[in-house]
Amino acid sequence: MQETPKRNKQSLPSPGEPTLLPPDKKKRGALADFVALLPPEVSVQIFRALDIRSLCSAAMTCKRWQLAIDGNDWLWKSHCLTVRAVCQREIDGDRGSGYSWKITLLRNYWKSKVKQEWLSGKYSNIHSQNNLPEKSMYPMDADTWGEILEAELER
Structure with a gap:
């Protein structure tokens, strides 16, 4: 069995080794x-x-x-605005209620995914509830289901 050489804590870094920290701080x-x-x-x-x-x-x-x-909170804002494209009413309501961008995003992220699938017509030809994927029934309020129903009636 080969022994690996032990490095002295004060030794200089090798040419390929990053030198952002002094050698004694590299842990x-x-x-x-x-x-x-x-x-x-x-x-x-x-x-x-x-x-x-x-x-x-x-x-x-x-x-x-x-x-x-x-x-x-700024880190979460752009992601939240992307979700807003699908869940405008929900995002605006949460922001109006004083939720941070992060909490607003966490409250609406999965809803936006499921709502987008419904609005795009992914489930338009489903003949029974047994044919729906599990996440398609994410809990949504009556207004959201109303939006989905309107989209279905327009198809």
Whole structure:
């Protein structure tokens, strides 16, 4: 069995090794924590490039990332406005009630997916409830079902 050489904590980094931190600060995971290293504006721009699922996953990575993501409502706004294209009434109602962009998004994300499928006619030719996928029956209010019914009647 081969022994791997132990590196001296004060040794110089190899040519391919990142040098963002002094050698004595390079601990497991420290290089991955760009939130601690970069200005907050830069971290927000990085997080802003993530899709909704990735943003939620990133928020669960560590406490620092969670605070950076959850503490910046602006990160959630663009995603929420995308959902608003399908759930305008719902989004506007939640925002009018004082919900943050994140909470508004979390309250309406799955509803928007299901509502979009219904409005696009995906379920127009379903002959029984047994033929509906499980998520197609996401709980929606009477106004939302009214919108779906109107779309069906127009087809």
